Amino acid sequence: MKRVPFLDLSAQYAAIREEISSSLQEVFESVSFVGGPFVESFEKDFAIFCGCGNAIGTSNGTSALWMTLLSLGIGQGDEVITVPNTFIATAEAITFSGARPVFVDAEERSHTMNPVLLEKAITPKTKAVIPVHLFGQPADMDPIMEIARRHGLLVVEDACQAHGAQYKGKSAGTIGDAGCFSFYPGKNLGAYGEAGAVVTNNPDLAEKIKILRDHGQSRKYYHQVVGWNGRMDGLQGAVLSVKLKYLPAWNEARRKNAVLYSSLLSDVEEITLPSEMDYARHVYHLYVIRTPRRNDLKSYLADSGIECGIHYPVPVHLQQAYRHFGIVKGTFPVAEKCSEEFLSLPMYPELTGEQIGYVATELRKKLRLS
Numbered sequence: 001m002k003r004v005p006f007l008d009l010s011a012q013y014a015a016i017r018e019e020i021s022s023s024l025q026e027v028f029e030s031v032s033f034v035g036g037p038f039v040e041s042f043e044k045d046f047a048i049f050c051g052c053g054n055a056i057g058t059s060n061g062t063s064a065l066w067m068t069l070l071s072l073g074i075g076q077g078d079e080v081i082t083v084p085n086t087f088i089a090t091a092e093a094i095t096f097s098g099a100r101p102v103f104v105d106a107e108e109r110s111h112t113m114n115p116v117l118l119e120k121a122i123t124p125k126t127k128a129v130i131p132v133h134l135f136g137q138p139a140d141m142d143p144i145m146e147i148a149r150r151h152g153l154l155v156v157e158d159a160c161q162a163h164g165a166q167y168k169g170k171s172a173g174t175i176g177d178a179g180c181f182s183f184y185p186g187k188n189l190g191a192y193g194e195a196g197a198v199v200t201n202n203p204d205l206a207e208k209i210k211i212l213r214d215h216g217q218s219r220k221y222y223h224q225v226v227g228w229n230g231r232m233d234g235l236q237g238a239v240l241s242v243k244l245k246y247l248p249a250w251n252e253a254r255r256k257n258a259v260l261y262s263s264l265l266s267d268v269e270e271i272t273l274p275s276e277m278d279y280a281r282h283v284y285h286l287y288v289i290r291t292p293r294r295n296d297l298k299s300y301l302a303d304s305g306i307e308c309g310i311h312y313p314v315p316v317h318l319q320q321a322y323r324h325f326g327i328v329k330g331t332f333p334v335a336e337k338c339s340e341e342f343l344s345l346p347m348y349p350e351l352t353g354e355q356i357g358y359v360a361t362e363l364r365k366k367l368r369l370s
């Protein structure tokens with residue numbers, strides 16, 4: 001039996017092993033373990049990669065979101081609008097800022113924030129919006145920005161799954177007031193541990209986040225505000241600098257894999273393929289199909305040695321963590337249906353055409369035979 005893992009980080013490591021080793025060696029030799037030149041150098045490169053004025057390295061994507069909200073002055077008594085079909089970190093960051101997450105449903109085709117519903121959810125307490133660039137495809141930013149500006153709202157992009165994705169030619173994360181990235185190992189740009197970043201064209205915001213991530217100081221032991229420890233470490237900065245050079249090629253490989261999947265599955269009626277919207281350059285952090293027979297298919301594929309994922313089995317508003325909000329099932333029908341129908345097929349740059357062919361063949365076999 002063949003085996004197709006959902007994700008294979010060792011294939012990528014094997015290709016860059018020497019470069020990684022020598023860059024880690026440099027960090028060891030210079031004992032620059034937290035912040036310092038390797039982080040600063042990565043920040044500079046990542047800002048250029050995004051076409052953005054500033055990038056601030058952080059401890060992870062969740063802290064990037066949280067520190068951005070705090071630095072924008074969001075807190076107690078405020079409402080921040082986001083989607084329920086996201087990783088819970090988006091909502092956690094809002095909750096831990098002191099504000100209340102307010103959910104609006106996704107669009108049927110893009111699975112990202114529905115701008116019409118966004119406008120309806122705005123109240124006098126609303127301070128900010130966090131669209132999520134889910135699975136590597138940017139949300140429809142033009143109408144979201146237009147509505148936000150008209151109502152005086154801040155926009156923070158959750159670009160944790162969208163490194164290098166584009167919206168009408170602009171880099172994901174650079175359209176709103178700030179964009180937040182995660183470099184969790186499995187993301188399109190992944191560290192060898194925990195890391196994240198905020199990008200922004202607002203230099204004052206960048207300065208505030210830098211101070212907040214370093215115990216409220218810009219000069220050692222002189223603390224202007226009560227801050228936090230949200231810094232990136234030197235080893236991660238060095239690893240990310242090496243890997244950033246390859247990100248365009250890796251994203252291209254993901255796109256090629258997606259095209260192959262879609263061509264092999266386009267005539268299968270029981271499944272809905274992911275669609276790349278006209279405004280988007282999708283970077284396929286995940287390749288997610290929809291099928292009413294999701295659970296069935298997942299276990300059949302597992303029996304054939306194909307490992308799939310579910311992103312996510314429970315939308316945020318129905319998680320136990322947010323049960324006290326009292327939001328009943330049926331409130332967000334698109335997000336809820338997605339949680340029942342989404343199936344993430346194996347996706348990473350090193351996936352071979354043969355492996356994709358095998359996944360497609362097995363999928364077709366199951367749908368025809370039973």
Ligand SMILES: *Cc1c(COP(=O)(O)O)cnc(C)c1O
Pocket residue numbers: 060061062063086087089090132158160161181182183184195196
């Ligand atoms: C990964 C992710 C995060 C959190 O990032 P961490 O680095 O794991 O803290 C936030 N939002 C989304 C959509 C993510 O996929």
